[in-house]
Amino acid sequence: MDGGSVYLGVFSGMGVFYITTPIYYPNAPPHLGHAYTTVFADVLARYHRLIGDEVFFLTGTDEHGLKLQRVAEREGVSPKEFVDRMAGVYREYWAMLDISYDRFIRTTDPDHERVVVEAVRRLYEKGLIYKAKYSGWYCVDCEKFYSEGEYEVVGGKPYCPIHRKPLEFLEEETYYFRLSVFEDFLRRILSEGGIVYPDQYAREVLGKIDKEGLRDVSIARPRERVWWGIPLPWDRDYTVYVWFDALLNYVTGAGYLSDEERFKKYWGGVHHVIGKDILWFHTAIWFSVLEALEIPPPKKLIVHAFVINRGLKMGKSAGNIVRIEDLVERYHGSDGARYIIARIFNLYRDVEVSNELLDSFYNSELVDTYGNLVRRVGVLAKKKLNGIVENRGLESGLEKKITETIEAYREAMDKYETPQAITAVMDLLREANAYVNKTRPWEKQEPIEELYSLLETIKYATIMLSPITPRAAGRTSQALGFTITNPYETRLGGQEKYIIREAPILFKKIK
Numbered sequence: 001m002d003g004g005s006v007y008l009g010v011f012s013g014m015g016v017f018y019i020t021t022p023i024y025y026p027n028a029p030p031h032l033g034h035a036y037t038t039v040f041a042d043v044l045a046r047y048h049r050l051i052g053d054e055v056f057f058l059t060g061t062d063e064h065g066l067k068l069q070r071v072a073e074r075e076g077v078s079p080k081e082f083v084d085r086m087a088g089v090y091r092e093y094w095a096m097l098d099i100s101y102d103r104f105i106r107t108t109d110p111d112h113e114r115v116v117v118e119a120v121r122r123l124y125e126k127g128l129i130y131k132a133k134y135s136g137w138y139c140v141d142c143e144k145f146y147s148e149g150e151y152e153v154v155g156g157k158p159y160c161p162i163h164r165k166p167l168e169f170l171e172e173e174t175y176y177f178r179l180s181v182f183e184d185f186l187r188r189i190l191s192e193g194g195i196v197y198p199d200q201y202a203r204e205v206l207g208k209i210d211k212e213g214l215r216d217v218s219i220a221r222p223r224e225r226v227w228w229g230i231p232l233p234w235d236r237d238y239t240v241y242v243w244f245d246a247l248l249n250y251v252t253g254a255g256y257l258s259d260e261e262r263f264k265k266y267w268g269g270v271h272h273v274i275g276k277d278i279l280w281f282h283t284a285i286w287f288s289v290l291e292a293l294e295i296p297p298p299k300k301l302i303v304h305a306f307v308i309n310r311g312l313k314m315g316k317s318a319g320n321i322v323r324i325e326d327l328v329e330r331y332h333g334s335d336g337a338r339y340i341i342a343r344i345f346n347l348y349r350d351v352e353v354s355n356e357l358l359d360s361f362y363n364s365e366l367v368d369t370y371g372n373l374v375r376r377v378g379v380l381a382k383k384k385l386n387g388i389v390e391n392r393g394l395e396s397g398l399e400k401k402i403t404e405t406i407e408a409y410r411e412a413m414d415k416y417e418t419p420q421a422i423t424a425v426m427d428l429l430r431e432a433n434a435y436v437n438k439t440r441p442w443e444k445q446e447p448i449e450e451l452y453s454l455l456e457t458i459k460y461a462t463i464m465l466s467p468i469t470p471r472a473a474g475r476t477s478q479a480l481g482f483t484i485t486n487p488y489e490t491r492l493g494g495q496e497k498y499i500i501r502e503a504p505i506l507f508k509k510i511k
């Protein structure tokens, strides 16, 4: 199988930034874990819109399968009624965090169901799907079989290592996808590098292939057991397994089999964002499915580690689930919540956070360093210059610092390191605050150069923070009279004058 390579010339993806989150399993409302991935993806989407790329941002819900079938049964509604309700809940949460997705895809959407049927039929016709018997220990919540060594043993019985509950022994005749034939392809593509980011995760997958090899995977469930899903087109006694159904959302969203022109345009620029827990699915399995369908692998698979939130105590939530509404309440709105998520985000390793740490980021950076400067400069400009600040040149120290910051910011964003991008901007703002204290513009008659230099600094800082704190950016730009434009194409010192409408108070301090 080497069919994918023939398409590479067609899928160029130049100037196109297609970004996806995993589609979430809507058995319960989203929490901090979901917000971590989704806010990060949204920051990247907004950043690429800012720098002029054509962006398509896809998120959604994974709505089929046994677990949802059972949850709906418990609630006494049909699975469709249940997922309709939960898709609405997810949209509400994403609105709460100002997530700017372009499409909210649901695996029950008709265009997606068509893609799944056609994709599974193509693989079957290629001989990549076959029927065989399977028996083993199965976790209903994971919807997956566990082999020996993978499960835990409690009181002599096999237990799910994730859900800590007894596994069920299942024997069933099912259909398999021939994952094993893609071993050479996977080794090649993963060792070449460049797709999985950071590269440590590609090495992790290669290590797993070395150790365990590649086994064929079940691609369907007997309908008598799992009826809530898409039937196999050639054997309606079977339902397509949710993993296959879910992964294909990424191609559906770009127009696969419905708008080939659009698909070719967007697929060349596709960036998947995932947590490291679903790394295997999104590499070994997803890259092989794509290869089997003669579709090139994604341009980037961005993998992140987790936030360990033992130390967080918010609202009434129990255990280690932090509710999004508590986060938004504590940090006075979406900007504050988004800021702390982007500030602690880490691709490489799990980070342990506490209220003290998050509060200090919020208070000392967003409130004291950014918010106070905007307020202070706004008030001074109104009082000293009647709110009209003309360009009489830019102070050279700040000019140099702004230029350096733009470079550092760009470098960080190219590496998807939102905390570094934020830190660079905060350094600039700290320097601006120091400049205010040093030059004491309140003691001067007409501090034109000082205030113009400070307004230019605020403008660039606001533009660079705009993917993270879009509301504050909108408010600041209106209040101080500038527009949010591509920072790499805006001329430093190019604004003729600033007309100040108000001196806004952007953020409320946490006491």
Ligand SMILES: [Zn+2]
Binding pocket: 139, 140, 141, 142, 143, 160, 161, 162, 163, 164
């Ligand atoms: Zn489980």
